[in-house]
Amino acid sequence: MLLDPEFVQRLETALPVSDTEGRRAGRRTPRSDAPFRLGRRTEPTRKSSRLERLLIRLFRLENTTLHVLLDASLAMTFSGYTPPEPSLKFDFARRFTAALGYAATLREQRFEVTTLAPARGQRSPVVNRPEDMEGLIHYLEGLRAGGTRNFAWALRKRIRRTARRSLILLLSDFRDRNWEWGALALLTGEARIVLIHLMDRSEMQEGSQGLRLEDDIRQRLAELAQRYQMEYLIVPTDTPFEEVFLHAAEDR
Secondary structure (H helix, E strand, O other): OOOOHHHHHHHHHHOOOOOHHHHHOOOOOOOOOOOOOOOOOOOOOOOOOHHHHHHHHHHHOOOOEEEEEEEOOHHHHEEOOOOOEEOOHHHHHHHHHHHHHHHHHHOOOOEEEEEEOOOOEEEOOOEOOHHHHHHHHHHHHOOOOOOOOOHHHHHHHHHOOOOOOEEEEEEEOOOOOOHHHHHHHHHHOOOEEEEEEEEOHHHHOOOOOOHHHHHHHHHHHHHHHHHHOOEEEEEEOOOOHHHHHHHHHHHO
């Protein structure tokens, strides 16, 4: 089950179906063409994670299509290098995407997913209402990770169809050897970009096998994001994202 019923109920309570009442009360939300920065506006006084601050910003946006690019390569199913161990990165990515999609529909935002699959970019139905979620959930539940992806090809094809009023979230472990070339394809459009680096906790621990390569990936991602004004954050797969979603919905 991608969405826990109790979580759905609590999210519906914390995140109204639309922001009409908030606008009447004088609360403003960013224009869809405003720069997207995690620290751009005043955030909650309590300590919050970068992921929570990202979600707060997403929940404040209006008239913006949220578009998830979901890595479905075989590497998303394991961690480590020699030998690889089973990983929940792909399952985490699907559950996170389902939660984000439901939150978007509660605010009547357009939401869609493109899976970076081995052969081609597979698109989900476009949803913007909670009653549309059944199709999106069916799509996500049917996804399987495997093989290698044509990362750059899928990104270049997708970006040609992306409207200016879009915010793209790329969910990946960035282990494809061509990920950097592929990520640069996102710069050919006008959409805003968020790079979400999924990692198992074991991949982040000092002394783990392949740590040097992981550090290199993180450094290159950070440099790429800084150079081209993207957002970049690391999200471990043991993150209690449902709690993070609820905190962000309450603090927005």
